[in-house]
Amino acid sequence: MSERRFTPRKADFPVVRSSVGRSMLAIDSLLKTYPGRGGRAATKALDGVSFTVKEGDFFTLLGPSGCGKTTTLQCIAGLEAPDDGTIRMGSEVVFGSRGGAFVPANRRGLGMVFQSYAIWPHMSVFDNVAFPLVFGGVRMAAASVKAEVMRALEMVQLGHLADRPAPMLSGGQQQRVALARALVRRPRILLLDEPLSNLDAKLRDTMRAEIRALVKSVGITTIFVTHDQTEAIGMSDQIVLMRAGRIVQQGGPRDIYLRPNSVFTADFMGRSNLIAGKAVVEPGAPLRIDTKLGVLVAETDTEFAPGASVVAVVRPQAVRIMPKASGSNSINSFAAWIVSLNFLGDLVEAEVEAGGVRMVLMLNPYDTYEEGSEITLHIPPENCVAVPADDREAAS
Amino acid sequence: MSMALKHSGSGRFMPAFSQQNVVRGLLLLFVSALVLGPVLILIRASVSPAGVMPLETNRVSLEHFQNLLTSGSTWRLIVNTLQYALVSMSIGVGIATILAWLTERTDIPGRFVVRVLMFSWMAVPALVVGFGWILLLNPGNGLLNVLYRELTGMRGYLLPLYSFWTLSIITSFAVVPTAYVMISGLLRNMDPQLENAARVHGGSGTTVIRKVTLPLLVPGLFSVGIYMFMAVVQTFDLPLIIGVTARYPVLSTRVYLLSSPENGLPNYGFAAAFGVLLLVIASGLMWAYLRTVSAGEKYRVVTGKAFRPRRIELGWWKPVAIAFVIIYCLVMALPLLMLLWVSLNTSFVLPSYDALPGLTLDVYRRLLANPVILRASGNTVILVTASATIVMVTSLLIGWFTTRTGSRLGKALDALSFAPMAIPPIVLVLAIVLIYLRTPVYGTIWVIVIAHSTVFLAFGVRSMSSALIQVHSELPNAAIVSGASWLTSLRKVTLPLIWPQFLNGWLWVFAHSARDLTAPLMLLSTTNVVAASGLWNMWQFPDLPGAAALSVMLMGSLLLVVLPFQIYAARRLET
Structure with a gap:
């Protein structure tokens, strides 16, 4: 099966962008320490990470392995809890160490593409994409579930594969299913955890452009984690470069590449x-x-x-x-x-x-x-x- | 935007992972009650004064331990137990190693059948096999002895049934299937490249086996040996039906006879003291087992890749190997065939051509009309399905916490659920008797369900943990980020992914719960009779045809459930 290019149409996913420029995600002084095991010293995974993401931005967390970018993403997703700090989505505090607020992952209203895609192998493509609509906490009629799922699949050009069992997909197709699943219930924020690292080099180049085009056409705020500076430069509006749990530099791709601060x-x-x-x-x-x-x-x-x-x-x-x-x-x-x-x-x-x-x-x-x-x-x-x-x- | 997502209302903040915290708290309570309670009660009972019912006094006395340590018979019991376990384990693991090597590494035909037979054999109750052997070998009219006398014209018998050696050999046959499953797993996970390397550099077939295969297997085989040794130390049914008559007492039968004497009052305190002794020995073995397992990790030759080892061509050894396998299978089948024969006659008749016309299903008809048997069947169904379901659901949840979260509570759960591995069932059941004696649960089928849920929990948690560790954590996480609750992600994503292992574990507990005699016998009342205890009663009565027919029915229904899954599983391995 060859990878077909898709050109997302804006009409597929109309999003009201009334307040472009408004802060969609605000992270303030996140701290996270992993206790040392077997006599080793504790490691500071996050050491005072703060940044703000504007609505509609393609925002990249970049850094070498162990720099804290994945931990940051997991904290945003709600799969991990920081030790201290605040995470705000729009006007809502989803994590606040002082107020003791913690909105669990399943109530944060997010979409996420995992590194391994995490396509459930025991379900069909359709069932994978329908999951957030069926079990996502908001009841929806079966007919509209079908319509929404098909719309999401069409958007990634996989409508014809709806009935295929998930294990019978190529790597690129799995990634498109993961994208459709992440976007199907129109989340506030899309999280991408190194989504390109499992693809071969040629496919990676195509998908890089396509993912950016897709999320831009939908207009969704996107947080992208990668260790590859080419991906970061080619896809982002804003880049945060991290090292050892701290932010080293933040800026646009040109700034970061041409005017490094360290x-x-x-x-x-x-x-x-x-x-x-x-x-x-x-x-x-x-x-x-x-x-x-x-x-x-x-x-x-x-x-x-x-x-x-x-x-x-x-x-x-x-x-x-x-x-x-x-x-x-x-x-x-x-x-x-x-x-x-x-x-x-x-x-x-x-x-x-x-x-x-x-x-x-x-x-x-x-x-x-x-x-x-x-x-x-x-x-x-x-x-x-x-x-x-x-x-x-x-x-x- | 007509169907905008409803985000959680502000101001309604939940404590971290609340659903999980609630479930984890309940699990901890449940497992503590199952595991810690009995051990504490047992220790308490063992230090109660002699002549008083335990738990009816506040006094503490070391009388029982004094009696235990000063009595010469105690040392006899310990030596008997260890000797019995060592001989049974050695023979059993030896046979299992040969069978596993033949089916995993050579071109012997019929590998598929042998593998299915071995896995299914674990469902055959040792009690039933023991009865079969008694019918074959008893000194008076055992079939093999009668044949021996007729053929040789001599008096006496072929094999002394009620002796240490026969007991050990029959027990070793019960060791073989489990050991086979473990050893074939070891062989399957061994990287054939290591053997190929030896071959390329000039090693002959036998040199490779001697210098590479065996040394690599030794740590694994050693831990399998200790594991099976521990299992025999804890075994109860065969020492009861053969060892007691053979005047070969071991610790487990001693605990039973003290707590359920044929005449006189049960001496629970003294039984508990023996129970503590057995517990200490079993814990020591458990410790040794865990040590060898972690030492074995150093030798780990698992590469994680799926590979198909080259099979060794047996050449002209092939007929010898085939003969060995066939003879072994025949020896295994003999007691079952004998039971089948006995069940088809209304009174005990030795198998012969002349007796063929007398065969009838009358015994089965009589059994199926017997209200006690009907009750036993109903109880057995409740017992095995309830135990298997409770164990596997608990194990799935515990396995999730131990593999997914590194918290201290998770570790406590893991350790607690593993402890029953070191608690001999007879000791555990004794403790359960002490706890529930005065409660309404005692005497019902549910007290046996509690006993079995505890005994088989360690196995369930091991199998679920090893299955869950294979599931990438992103798969359930993806469900949670999609908006599903933790329990929904468990039900809709995690469980379906490990469904084969879950079902396999369920069937294992199902079969072992049905074949166990320890708990049903120690906890026997007028209403909670199950197949195994009913079988024992008929045998003692004695109603040999009835006991034989019930054995055949029990075995038949177990195989009916287990065999299809094993065939399916073996097929999957082949492809």
């Missing part, structure tokens, strides 16, 4: 060259960094004290290569030579050395360079972001 963000969001140095601060002048390479002019959102340890983040695509003849006396231009070239088809990966600093650059495959040739590097100051040096990163 070594961790820079490293996690994609390949980057990290050049260590000391901050040279002069009032009224742009930040300069004293590095082995020479003096770098960089942009930053952080206040640095003079002489502070700073890392300049330079993405491999940020650097321009000029012939040696053009000289290295302009700003952020350095003499260098090409150590090695690796032709990868869609790009050429080049390792260059300048002033004892090795950097990786991505070059256009149509340009020709030779290993060992001398060149001049130019790093435009707006492509060079200064972040604080990270002790933990230095240690590893």
Whole structure:
């Protein structure tokens, strides 16, 4: 069975978006500690996580495994209870440690796509999708259940498979059923727990675009958990990057990718060259960094004290290569030579050395360079972001 | 938006997972009452003064333990029990290992039939088999002894029935099916790659078995051995019908005879002291078993992948192996065939060609017209269905809490439900007698239901836990996020997913509840007779044809229920 593309029609799921921009989900200072087992120390899964999600946003929790993104999602779903903090959905407090409020998962009115899809193998496709309508606490006539289920299935282009037993579905079809089941009762918020990680690479690329198109056409607020920065960048309106139970950075995909606020963000969001140095601060002048390479002019959102340890983040695509003849006396231009070239088809990966600093650059495959040739590097100051040096990163 | 979802009304906040908390609290109460109550009462009774009914006094005395420790017969009893358990276990596990290896790892024909027979055999009451053997081997007119005398012209007998060795051999036949099930599981989970590696690097067939297969199996076999040893230490029915006449007393029969003497008053206090002794021995074995199981984890060769091991070609050993299996099956069938023969005659006649025209169904007609038998049948149906249902539903819930939540209460539930494994049924039933003697429940069928619910709880929880652990936690979570309550998710998602294991466990408890004699006999009254205790009464009366007919009916109805499921399960394994 080939995976058919679907193009969701807005008419399928009319949603009144009267108050776009209103906060739909507000998380405040969530704490969660797992007790240590077998003599090991307790782990802080969530250490003061706060964020707000606007209605209709595609909001992504991103981070490496163990960063707390899944725990956060489980707390939002009501499958786990934080130790402390507040979770608000619209105007309703669904968890509040002080008031002792806890709305159980089945009364939060959510839709969720699980990592394994959690399609119940003992039911047909139809019964899977009908479950939230039949057992979801709101009584509904059988006829309207059928109509709603078929509408949800049509929306993911699976109407023709309604009677098929669930185990006889491909991975992509299972995911569509999971989406239909999550959306069928028009939840307030859709939760997606790494829904793409079980698909093969090609299907993942298609589904990425389709999921975004679908939830955008429905207009539903979506919380998406992933460890894959490409997915996060390609799908989100807002990204929260987490590490060790804390939020490292929050922002739009462009912000997070192009203006990281830490070594961790820079490293996690994609390949980057990290050049260590000391901050040279002069009032009224742009930040300069004293590095082995020479003096770098960089942009930053952080206040640095003079002489502070700073890392300049330079993405491999940020650097321009000029012939040696053009000289290295302009700003952020350095003499260098090409150590090695690796032709990868869609790009050429080049390792260059300048002033004892090795950097990786991505070059256009149509340009020709030779290993060992001398060149001049130019790093435009707006492509060079200064972040604080990270002790933990230095240690590893 | 005409059908907008109704969200929970604000201000109506519920405590965390309230439905679960209520169920968990009830479970804890229920299991404590079932398990802790009897143990405490037993210990209390054992330290009551001699000559007083336990629980009628506040005094504490160690008299019973003094008697117990100073009496030379106590040591005799302990040695007897351990010796009996060791010999029965060794023979039984030995036979089971050979059978399991033949059916799991070689190309012997008829594997499917052997597997179904073994699984179904667990439903055949040991009591019934024991009666069959007595009919075959008793010194006077046992069929095999008569044949032996006729064929050789000698006096005496082929095998002394009422002896340690015969008792042990007959018990070992009862050990084989359970041991077979456990060992074939071990073999099936062993990665054949390990054997293939030895073969590729030049090992011959026997070298691979000696140097790789067996050493890998040893930890598993060791724990199976301890488990079966423990089971024999706790066994009661065969030592009662053969061992008592053989003057080979063991701890379990001693507890029974003290609490239900043929004449005189029951000495519950002294029985309880022996019960505590047996409890201590069984707990020690349980501890050893758990130790070997966790040691076995280190050797774990389960890869989690479904694989089909290469079968060893038996070559010219094949006829020998087939002969072994056939002879074993015949030996198992012999006592049942003897019972069938006896049930088809109105009075005891030895099987012969001349007696064939005299065969009749009169005995069955007589039984079915007997109101006691009808009551026993009705009671048995209530007993087995109620016990099986109570055990499995409780086990499902406990299993859910122990596998899904890591809370301290979950662990307490797990430990409590596992404890009956170490409490010998005879001891537990004695404690139940002490608790319920003065209550209206005593003497009804329900007191037996309580006993069986406790005895079989450990098995039920084990089987449900291992089934639930295979169910991805996201499957029930998806139901809860969809708006279903916890109990709905359990009923609509979790239970249907583990339905085969649930049904299998239900049938296991069903069959074992029907075959158990311990509880029905110790708790016997005029109204709560069931098939097993009715059988015992007819045998004692003695009404041999009646007892034989009742045995055949009991066995037949059990197999009728169990066999179809086992055939279905074995089919699923084959494909």
